[in-house]
Amino acid sequence: MFYWLMKYIVVGPIVKAIFRPWIIGAENIPPTGGAILASNHLSVADSVFLPLMIERPMTFLAKAEYFTGKGLKGWATKWFMKGTGQIPIDRSGGSASEAALNTALQVLGRDDLLGIYPEGTRSPDGILYRGRTGIARMAMEAKVPVIPVVMVDTDTMMPIGRSIPRVMRVGMVIGEPLDFSRYEGMENDRYVLRSVTDEIMVSLQQLGQQKYRDVYASSVKKQRSSMDDAVSEPVTDAVAG
Template sequence: MASPGIDFVTMFYWLMKYVVIGPAVKAIFRPWIVGRSNVPKNGAAILASNHLSVSDSVFLPVLVDRRMSFLAKSDYFTGKGIKGWATRFFMKASGQIAIDRSGGKASEASLNTGLQVLGRGDVLGIYPEGTRSPDGKLYRGRTGIARMALEAKVPVIPVVMVDTDIAMPIGRTVPRIVRVGIVIGEPLDFSRYEGMENDRYILRSVTDEIMVALQRLGEQQYDDVYASSVKDRMPRRS
């Protein structure tokens, strides 16, 4: 009989991070990190990261000391066969939460899921661009991150992933063994906008401030359009 108070989900997460996935990732890829101390040791916070590769959601949780959750598209959790099982296992083991990104009510549900994570006092990882960059540029941010930051009253910490698109570019299933890095900036405080989480102009202003911080931190080329629009204009792979 299980002892009261044991959280098996938490136990599984830490087992994967410190015994299985974490040591393997560190040994193989030798990732480096700058600014680790900018992540608060306690309390809820949002880590806002650029998004170059699906592997971003593996490297960041492994190298950040706090337990964190990522909002990941539900497609990663529905694959079939051995590959689908392996992907689903890896996503759950690294603390990722499946969300529906189809818009409308699904977007509202995703926002509420993020708020639940923050309400527990945990760290939430978000990609403000909403999808992976198709070409290495930094694109316009979606305002959902601003709503969560203002409603939950938490700081937003900019994070830049470095060379993860070289390790695992879009379309590649087996990563290349290259050294990747993470740069974490100082927390952004938006308490001056308290109570304005329903003002769309404020939400856009907060989101743009986050994207400026990301651009300055990583020096990526910035394009003020949505990454999803760029992807829609690209030829479909056969």
Template sequence: MFYWVLKTVVLGPILKLLFRPWVEGEENIPEDGPAILASNHLSFSDSIFLPLVIERRVTFLAKADYFTGRGVKGRMTAAFFKGVGQLPIDRSGGRAGEAALRSGLKVLRRGEVLGIYPEGTRSPDGRLYRGRTGVARMALEAGCPVLPVAMIGTDKAQPTGKVVPKIMRIGIRIGKPLDFSRYEGMEDDRFVLRSITDEIMYELMLLSGQEYVDMYATSMKDRILAAAKSKARELQEAARPGAAVKELEEALDAAEGKLRRREPKVDDAAADIDETTPDGGHGDEQPDGRDVPPDERAAS
């Protein structure tokens, strides 16, 4: 009940007015029966805009953290996610992953539409990453079609870390249903699951126009985090006592080198002579301070 109130009375009309989402291929969604909407994942708001624009109810699998927050804010967040049709899942892997699979299958076996992000997490840089095979396994076990869905512009409207979305137009492109019934009974074959998942990701790449990266988004995020930590360590090293002095000395040496390169070579030679003169004086001067004429220097 709350889902439909949010969609048709409270949230839906406001978002449609502000963001004016456009949709292509909505006719590809079956009017009834189970179906999986496999979408790219660019922004937190993907799970809000996608259910908003299609008539059928869509249930997403969302990380359990959204449902376990404390205080008023935590309770409001949990109520919102439940209201927009999201189910809490533990994404830590292993048995938790199996539980998420079972939760999704329950939705499909009720004849409903399940939304899923095969990448497993939001793209860290706007590119499309390798899909995880859970979507393929659910499609085979439920015997339902998979519809690739491309979210367009949500990363510009609400990039990671931004709470309030920027007002701009959002696009959603829904592809034709993919039928994998030819693989019936092969849901435990990892090669089949990988083949199905890669086919889904290929269709997503065509729909979204994103560059495809054959690695998991979580691995890329780990790389980015490791690089950030390395940079932070470098900055900490530079901030240690003496680092600023050393940096200043290096800058002065560099400046002195530039000045030397700009001076005439004869002056450089004179400087060398000055440094090696036993009495520390100027080698080209008379005892009374007068310069030695060039012809006298040559004669000597």
């Protein structure tokens, strides 16, 4: 009920009236049955516009930090995330990754739609980066199709670090479902998992014509953060002397 109120009564009509989002390829989303919507990730706004623009309810796996913020902003973020059907996950790896997989399989087992960002984090610069193989394992274990989704201009509307979105049109392109049933029973083969993941990323790149780099976005962010820290460090007496 809360999801329905948020999408159709409270948030949905207001957001659509202000930003006038557009969608192409909505007919590629099956009317029933479980499926994974695999999207590029340009902005936190991606998790807002995609669920609003498709007919079926969907669940995103969202980082746990969105649900633990303090103060008014933290409360509002937590309220919105829960209201739009998003589920918190711990991205620290190990047992946390296994828990995230099990949560995803439960959603797909109910024949619902699951939204995933294969890159694992927002792109720091609009480039499409290497996908994490968790999406392949989810698709193969749940035996569901993967539907590529390309978000358009959400990074211009609300780039990393901006808290108030610019008023402008954004959109999304939904590609044709990808079927990986030919790999049935191979979900524990890491080479197959990488092959399936790469196929998903190629589909995303072709659909959105984004520049692609075959490295993880998280590695790029870490490298840039280290460089920023090095630049900002004060010169010590030992170095100066």
